[in-house]
Amino acid sequence: MKIEIWSDVACPWCYIGKRRFETALAAFPHRETVEVQWRSYQLDPSLPDHYDGTELDYLSTRKGMAPAQVTGMFAHVADQARGEGLNFRFDDVVVANSFTAHRLIHLAAAHGQQDAAKERLLSDHFEHGKDIGSRDYLTSLGLDLGIGATELEDLFTTDRYADDVRLDFEEGRALGITGVPFFVIDRKFGLSGAQPAETFATALEQAWRDSRPPEMVSPVGGGDACGPEGCAT
Template sequence: MSKITGCYRNASTGCGVDANMKIEIWSDVACPWCYIGKRRLETALAQFPHRDSVDIQWKSYQLDPSVPEHYDGTELDYLSKRKGMAPEQVKQMFAHVTETAKGEGLDYHFDKVVVANSFTAHRLIHLAGTHDKQDVAKEKLLSDHFEHGKDIGSREYLTELGAALELPASEVQELFTTDKFTEEVNLDINEARAIGVTGVPFFVIDRKYGISGAQPAELFSQALNQAWQEANPLIPVGASDAEACGPDGCAV
């Protein structure tokens, strides 16, 4: 867990933490560790007593912007040919990630993964955010990509997803006929570079603490509690010399 310089500014409080705790998450739909990290954060949040005061914002990131809209080949082909990884090394990586995902209740099938460019999917997440459905859109995209072999770059799939999320059909179609939300996606990616993000998932709590990678839920819990205590310190009330008990006994 590292410190992030700068601060989060809002209209009411200026430079400082918001009334709620804010967690920004840079993540790519095509990143298997991002889904695992999402689950681990959710595990920590389920145990966090101030969960209702936590706002989560998903930020766009692309591990490989050069991926074509449709890639003719498997995930194994893509990583071994385009990334120069030995096929056996890729298979071992798949096995390790699949087993780790299983521990978080996720059922990965790398043999079914459709390699596709995630840029339009990120634009859909931004659209969903304007209708308070950003997290459910992110969840569905990750699950469909890694567990169900859906083509996240397909216009047909993204249109169906928009309908399932009950997003206005006309706004979903704008993703394919205009550059709507393109600027927002690029701003997220540029902001990641500016704060030093070199890999995802990357979590930023109240623009103060940065957590890199799919860390264990225990570390997320530690960070959440520490950030909350720093943002909401106890304020002593009354005289400090009032009668009380301590390790050496009670005041007489």
């Protein structure tokens, strides 16, 4: 079973959804057969590499939301995050474009470290006030994941993986994805948003059943029956 998850590292519900999905996956009896692939999505591709302002400023000025509304939203999201063991600190969030961070996730995937990169970026962005648009920060993260300095230098001095990130965007649009997180199971089932763990569990079980061929039943006994050639007499 393959599960593709479109999300943005600048999306708070994507981190909450990741935790809830992981809770469901940990309890799934067939979890060893599940392949998870993180796909790129940007909530605001027009955002500059570094935005001179707080998350509150950004949402209230660029998104046209009233400051009081944004503050209330922060409180609600942070409360939901705490329920998943996460400590969101919106006052410390550094607003930055996430495109290069998505490129780093693709590079990490080539080293078998995709989930680790995704987890660190989300945690560092929402819990530790790190600048996900900073080359220094992303280099440090890459080194922590065991990626060589030469490869990281190449990432930042070329457009390596840029096309892969854009392809994720295009595939998401083709699937009708307009918000994240969005979970696609075997390209047959789609779940939008940070669903409760119970909903993810139900979806996993349903997808598993639907992907299994019907089991053959071994006949027992020789009772009278009908077949293509007629009925027993």
